[in-house]
């Protein structure tokens with residue numbers, strides 16, 4: 001059976017690559033400063049593919065921004081399990097076009113045939129085609145008697161999913177399912193099937209300090225008047241110790257430690273300091289803040305604070321000026337178990353308590369994202385893990401992700417605590433969000449096999 005599925009999918013790969021290339025040709029960048037007609041065009045293209053595949057109840061679920069999420073379903077029987085399949089059809093901008101070796105919106109296979117280059121190939125248009133291909137395959141296999149499948153393809157993931165919570169809440173009945181597959185992550189390495197079981201969350205604030213009405217001559221005024229640049233640096237420095245531990249009292253309350261199974265899987269991934277340094281482009285002589293053994297747990301299971309932007313005067317006009325204001329944006333990645341709203345409030349309170357000299361301090365908070373942990377005890381988790389092991393002919397790894405996908409927690413909380421299976425077709429070389437994004441084609445094929453085997457094994 002397994003060999004038959006693998007053969008059938010291999011034979012169809014040129015068609016699947018062609019479908020993917022069609023979606024890649026539409027520059028569906030969901031940022032306001034780009035022409036949004038392409039997001040509509042890609043929503044229409046997805047809709048048409050769904051119609052051609054014989055899906056039913058096809059409709060746009062449209063958030064306030066107008067960037068359609070596309071819904072469709074293939075229902076077999078109320079007695080069968082229902083799986084909700086997520087991916088997104090919008091993409092990031094191409095960034096610096098001069099650095100692309102191929103045209104960003106013209107899917108191009110590499111000379112060795114291994115990778116497909118183009119914006120959105122890996123993130124996340126391949127996810128759409130993977131779901132669609134697995135549907136086609138399981139229908140053939142089960143003679144239309146497989147699980148019920150519902151598709152939800154978002155149109156504004158890359159620009160922050162502002163309307164997605166509203167869509168899930170409004171259409172909770174339509175989207176009702178026994179599990180959701182979020183195909184927007186990826187494999188730890190090429191050929192290594194991976195299920196992401198944890199995501200970090202995010203608390204972010206912008207802080208602005210003001211001490212004088214306008215910038216002043218530093219010779220005439222500095223000394224008696226506090227320098228907002230130094231003050232802001234000290235305030236930020238007080239937030240962490242030398243290892244990066246957050247010093248705000250109670251901030252790490254609730255932090256969930258990795259299980260023995262998590263740790264064993266992380267260890268089996270063979271991450272070394274050398275690999276990590278190379279992948280991250282860490283300069284010679286710069287030391288990591290954790291030991292080699294702790295790299296993955298630090299990245300996936302601990303909070304980390306980053307000053308993502310800072311402004312005191314400007315580099316262009318760096319003269320002897322006592323600046324009137326200093327600005328910084330602080331983002332803290334939250335680890336599983338922590339609560340975003342609570343952490344943001346603690347951060348704001350701590351900063352406000354540490355402003356010296358009565359300096360004016362204005363803090364603007366952003367909407368946070370809660371961290372996420374998948375319930376790995378659900379039988380669907382093991383079924384997916386086994387399906388991926390069989391498809392890749394390599395043991396499936398449990399991995400974490402240091403970033404946030406707000407959708408994961410939204411699906412879980414809106415759709416009644418259903419299991420969230422996070423898979424996907426990215427790999428460390430795919431360069432999602434950067435220039436020369438690409439998809440590793442052998443894993444594209446294996447991903448389709450895995451999802452087909454998973455569906456096939458459900459009923």
Ligand SMILES: [Zn+2]
Pocket residue numbers: 088123124157184
């Ligand atoms: Zn994505």
